[in-house]
Amino acid sequence: MIVERADFPLLAANPELHYLDSAATSQKPRAVLDAMVDYYSRDNANPHRGAYALSARATERYHDARARVAAFVGVRDTDRLIFTRGTTESLNLVATAWGRANVRPGDEILVTGLEHHANFVPWQQLALGVGAKLRICGITSDGRVDLEQFASMLTPRTRVAAFSHVSNAVGTINPIADLAAMARRVGAVVVCDGAQGAPHLPLALDDLDVDFYAFSGHKMLGPMGAGVLVGRRSLLEAMPPYQTGGDMIEFVGDEHTTWNVLPHKFEAGTPNVGDAVGLAAACDYLGRVGMGAVRAHEQALTLLATERLAELPGVRVYGPPPAERSGVVSFTVEGIHPHDLSTVLDEAGVCIRAGHHCAQPLMRRLDVPATARASFYIYNTEADVDALAAGVLRAQEVFA
Amino acid sequence: MTGSPPATEALYQELILEHNRKPRNFREMAGADRTIEGRNPLCGDALTLWVKLGAGDRIDDLSFKGQGCAISKASASLMTTAVKGKTLGEAEALFEKFHRLVRGELSDAEQRELGSLRAFAGVARFPMRVKCASLAWHALHSVLGAPTESAVSTEDEGSAGPPLEGA
Numbered sequence: 070m071i072v073e074r075a076d077f078p079l080l081a082a083n084p085e086l087h088y089l090d091s092a093a094t095s096q097k098p099r100a101v102l103d104a105m106v107d108y109y110s111r112d113n114a115n116p117h118r119g120a121y122a123l124s125a126r127a128t129e130r131y132h133d134a135r136a137r138v139a140a141f142v143g144v145r146d147t148d149r150l151i152f153t154r155g156t157t158e159s160l161n162l163v164a165t166a167w168g169r170a171n172v173r174p175g176d177e178i179l180v181t182g183l184e185h186h187a188n189f190v191p192w193q194q195l196a197l198g199v200g201a202k203l204r205i206c207g208i209t210s211d212g213r214v215d216l217e218q219f220a221s222m223l224t225p226r227t228r229v230a231a232f233s234h235v236s237n238a239v240g241t242i243n244p245i246a247d248l249a250a251m252a253r254r255v256g257a258v259v260v261c262d263g264a265q266g267a268p269h270l271p272l273a274l275d276d277l278d279v280d281f282y283a284f285s286g287h288k289m290l291g292p293m294g295a296g297v298l299v300g301r302r303s304l305l306e307a308m309p310p311y312q313t314g315g316d317m318i319e320f321v322g323d324e325h326t327t328w329n330v331l332p333h334k335f336e337a338g339t340p341n342v343g344d345a346v347g348l349a350a351a352c353d354y355l356g357r358v359g360m361g362a363v364r365a366h367e368q369a370l371t372l373l374a375t376e377r378l379a380e381l382p383g384v385r386v387y388g389p390p391p392a393e394r395s396g397v398v399s400f401t402v403e404g405i406h407p408h409d410l411s412t413v414l415d416e417a418g419v420c421i422r423a424g425h426h427c428a429q430p431l432m433r434r435l436d437v438p439a440t441a442r443a444s445f446y447i448y449n450t451e452a453d454v455d456a457l458a459a460g461v462l463r464a465q466e467v468f469a
Numbered sequence: 470m471t472g473s474p475p476a477t478e479a480l481y482q483e484l485i486l487e488h489n490r491k492p493r494n495f496r497e498m499a500g501a502d503r504t505i506e507g508r509n510p511l512c513g514d515a516l517t518l519w520v521k522l523g524a525g526d527r528i529d530d531l532s533f534k535g536q537g538c539a540i541s542k543a544s545a546s547l548m549t550t551a552v553k554g555k556t557l558g559e560a561e562a563l564f565e566k567f568h569r570l571v572r573g574e575l576s577d578a579e580q581r582e583l584g585s586l587r588a589f590a591g592v593a594r595f596p597m598r599v600k601c602a603s604l605a606w607h608a609l610h611s612v613l614g615a616p617t618e619s620a621v622s623t624e625d626e627g628s629a630g631p632p633l634e635g636a
Contacts, residue, residue, distance in 0.1 A: 405539075406537065406538035406539060407538075408512060408538035408540075408598070408601065409481075409538045409539045409540070412477055412480060412595065412598065413477050413481075416475075416476060416477045423512075424511070424512045424513060425512070425513040429513065432513070438513050438514075438536050439512065439513055467477065467481055467486070468486065468489075468539070
């Protein structure tokens with residue numbers, strides 16, 4: 070544990086709970102909840118609209134939140150950081166607004182077999198919609214992107230290459246700088262799904278040569294409902310808006326409309342100031358802990374959990390070696406379906422995810438219908454790993 | 470605050486564990502009158518159900534294969550033993566009763582009429598597992614109403630319980 074359990078009201082109220090599902094959503098520190106209550110208690114109004122002081126304060130809080138989130142992920146030009154509802158909306162924004170305007174019949178879209186459905190289905194549907202070809206790079210048996218195949222599948226026809234920073238299902242940390250460099254050599258636009266990257270790894274997006282990077286606030290201590298798309302300014306300026314309506318316009322004529330400047334062009338409607346403020350507080354919290362310490366802590370627990378589970382008969386852990394994974398341990402227990410395992414673990418207060426992890430293409434490639442997944446974050450301890458291992462043993466007794 | 474989860478013994482009755490280990494009528498069927506694939510899109514569980522009908526709309530034989538958790542597999546197994554030999558109308562009535570059983574809507578007296586299916590009464594305390602227990606029954610329900618081949622998803626029925634899947 071590198072933070073106090075007492076910082077997290079839900080965990081403090083449930084001392085026996087072993088929360089091992091942070092890859093799905095993280096728990097929230099009091100600082101985040103307090104920041105949101107503070108915003109609604111003191112500064113709530115519709116930003117960008119009112120000519121009164123309260124609205125100006127709401128606008129200020131929103132801009133300040135954007136600046137703090139941008140600083141946390143290493144983005145100097147804050148206008149290229151768009152607030153969305155989450156990674157899913159960010160990726161749909163790119164696939165729809167940029168994709169429909171730029172991907173032509175016969176073009177190719179390259180994704181990988183590791184992707185979460187949120188970085189797979191939007192591209193599949195774009196390909197179907199415009200008559201482009203979706204190509205899926207294979208993975209190795211230990212759940213890595215097959216780099217040789219990735220290189221060979223990039224062609225002058227590849228308009229976009231989309232890949233995850235970290236696999237949500239098995240935890241693989243992809244060599245995204247290398248993948249991006251390969252894709253750029255053929256002129257492809259590079260899209261990175263950072264839903265499992267931003268919460269767990271140090272980021273310096275200005276130094277990373279990707280065109281779009283998407284992440285969610287709720288997996289990194291922030292509230293549900295606030296996420297981010299960081300885009301290359303030139304692409305964001307050239308592409309059409311995603312949604313239209315209030316706030317994103319410059320001038321609305323009877324026959325045509327002109328768009329507001331970045332970032333507002335991509336933030337139609339009343340912005341979600343309260344959740345943006347919460348996300349900024351989450352970034353501040355993680356910044357105080359230090360992302361290097363976050364990574365080291367998760368790596369230690371991942372290694373320990375992998376070793377403890379590997380000692381048990383019939384347990385198989387998926388993905389590359391622990392050092393090359395984020396805080397995810399995806400595994401199966403012979404003779405026990407992951408859902409049944411999850412139910413038995415729940416009795417001991419151990420919360421894990423069971424199923425296909427919204428990554429059915431990956432599960433087909435791993436040739437497993439479902440896995441159990443334990444995922445770690447800053448508030449987890451060795452006691453959580455002990456409870457996990459004990460719970461697996463207990464399940465083996467029940468289903469013996 | 471999270472409440473304490475119920476004891477798993479309430480869910481994993483010995484009869485359920487036994488049918489999970491040794492499912493009955495777990496085979497493909499040649500020459501079936503009706504075939505249906507049942508899916509739970511939230512967890513990826515899938516099973517195929519084969520039905521052979523005889524005179525007087527009687528279910529002469531039924532069998533299943535597929536992958537799923539202990540609850541879905543044992544439920545399918547016990548369902549095949551419960552409805553074999555029954556008429557379509559009787560099977561439909563059992564479907565209704567089973568559906569109410571796993572939602573905790575049956576009285577003790579009504580539960581007793583269900584015989585071995587009563588083993589699934591504990592599912593009502595695990596709302597996330599209602600879909601697992603219902604998968605085979607939903608498949609049977611739709612295959613009995615539909616001719617030849619079809620597919621069914623537990624999502625169509627709006628069973629209780631939050632999804633098991635997410636990011």
